[in-house]
Amino acid sequence: MESGKNIPAIPENITATITYKIENKSRKPKVLALYPTPDIVQTNTCRLAPKNSSGDSCSVTFKIIGSKLPIAEIHKGPILCQANSDGTADPNQCYQPDKNNSLSITKTKKLADWNNWGQNKQNSHHNINSGITKDNVKEIAELCKIDYTQGLAHTPSNSSAFSNSDKPVIVNDTIYWTGFAGVIGAHQIQRDGNGNFIGCNPLWVYLSEFDKNEKLIINGIYCQYTPPV
Known part of the structure; x- marks a missing residue:
């Protein structure tokens, strides 16, 4: 099987x-x-x-x-x-x-109004008109068991600075988040055939840092950094 x-x-x-x-x-x-x-x-x-x-x-x-x-x-x-x-x-x-x-x-746990969140699967950024609100994103993060922080994402222009993002961000049904000590991650939102949310699947979680050439170091591999927001 x-x-x-x-x-x-x-x-x-x-x-x-x-x-x-x-x-x-x-x-x-x-x-x-x-x-x-x-x-x-x-x-x-x-x-x-x-x-x-x-x-x-x-x-x-x-x-x-x-x-x-x-x-x-x-x-x-x-x-x-x-x-x-x-x-x-x-x-x-x-x-x-x-x-x-x-x-x-x-x-x-049971999620209120879960079936009514984010039916627009074609949204490309920030879930515009998708029905997902700031509070919804928080509950989705709980479902994904994400231990995220408030505003601790490195900015690409300054390795010692932080972004002003105050919550995880969803782009194309992927939720991006930042955690303590430079941990970053992404989870793919899963839906049923009708577009309703049924859970999420971890894509990656890394301990990251930036070198002086403004590239992201992921487990020793250099990657060009493109912020999700």
Whole structure:
């Protein structure tokens, strides 16, 4: 079983989706059903022809229900079993992804008006007319578990000066932030098919400094600095 993009965090008032591609490694046909799990719902049937035959793979989509997720993090599953004649899962014939493709989900707190934030995915700067406000950005930062500071970003013209940015900034659905001791980072905002926010995925976090040629040093690699604001 191989997953698509995993979902690192889900607010308790959100239902997210994830799709797995499943290949039959057996010479016998199979019909797979999800092992009963209160926080996961299988949305389509998986019928597999014998190995190396047409139809020996399928794509299965699951809904992850935030309100039913356990408080503890999930680091396994989904578990699929051979289906009985009545469609229920046979617990004696089950399969699940390897560690690299298993679900890895953290439940986060409910966010007010989460579905109404930032529906304009085409915005190019500062989320103009996107519905994301300063307060929204703060709550998004909480969802992403970002420990950001107020106004501690280096300016490209002076390595000892700081910018006046007072909050993380979102550009093209990426949230850029600054932290203590020169730490900087970026998280990609994730959305469902309707454009609603469902969480965020860390892109990078670095300890940075500027040399006298006004280049950003990232883990020993020199990069031209382009500020997000």
